[in-house]
Amino acid sequence: MPPRVRDADASRRRILAAATAEFAAHGIAGARMDRVAAEAASAKERIYAYYGNKDALFDAVFTETIRQILDAVHFDATDLPGYAGRMFDYFTDHPEAQRLTTWYRLERPAGRALAAVVEANRVRLEALAAARVTTDFSPVELLTLIQAMASAWGTMNPEFAEAAAAADRPSRRRAVMAAVSRLLSTPDSAARAG
Template sequence: MVYDSSATRARLLDAAYDEFVSHGLAGARVDRIAKAAPANKQAIYAYFGSKDELFDAVLGARLRVLADMVPFTPSDLGAYAGALFDAFVDDPGLIRLTQWKALERPEASAGELEAHLEKAREVAEARGATLEAAMDALMIALSAAQAWLFTPPAIRNPGGADEQTRRLRHREAVVAAVGAMTDRLLPPGERSGSAGEA
């Protein structure tokens, strides 16, 4: 039988995702990850180096999948927020993973910082705005896309409507609110400074 190391690595990433979503970085156990994979525990260290590096690999892999699923539309942050909302609702584990990261390792990595700056630069260029204003708009769009999952069901659906109907209405509100906010913060054609300015 031919040993497929790429398959083992993929199984470890999937098992680690479930473990980190459930327990965070501090509470996750490599023994459980290896058992769920299934794989030898030493494979984790061989492929990833440490539990911290495995967490980074899992988060990076999931964010790449998200980026592939949700194309960034710098000229239409409302549409981007709506697409993000759909992706987060379909895979709420990603939000939990990023919450664990924020709680346990709140500092931004160089990769995270550059990814956000790149998006903000694209928004600034598309809307003729400052980098600072573009980053504000981007942060608000990201927050709006996640709000549904941060809110208890009884609060987000106070009238007891059909859950699917209520979710679609909330999505419409996210798109409309982010679109209106973008127009307020980043008026089309009004350049308040250089797009590279912070």
């Protein structure tokens, strides 16, 4: 019988997939490396050899999640309603990505910044500044509001989510895009209306 050949890349992919599910379900504090190892069909020692510790494994999972979002959701500063619609679609289709983002914010509010997150923010903010979008909001405010609207449907408390479920997915997507369009109305329009 020939010796078994280890495929380190395949092993890392299995570990990241198992860790993604584990962290999305339980957060960093609640995640258990035993469950990750069992799901990945890998020894716990192998996970530590590849990633160092649980925090470093979460960093690898979240960095990969950010890369996947950036690859799937094109940011276009000249079509912000379209961007919000694409973000809505991504988070609707990939709720684990939204849960990981929530865990990251909850459990790492002042931790070491991840390069992928810093870079994603820098690129989008620079694109907004260069596009000179006509709005009452700064690029930081605008991006914050757009991302909040795009992800809002997945962050509701269960009691309200039940009532909101009456709106189908296309209606929710249209509402997100319409709300972003309204953010882009002429400057001071909100002040005049209020």
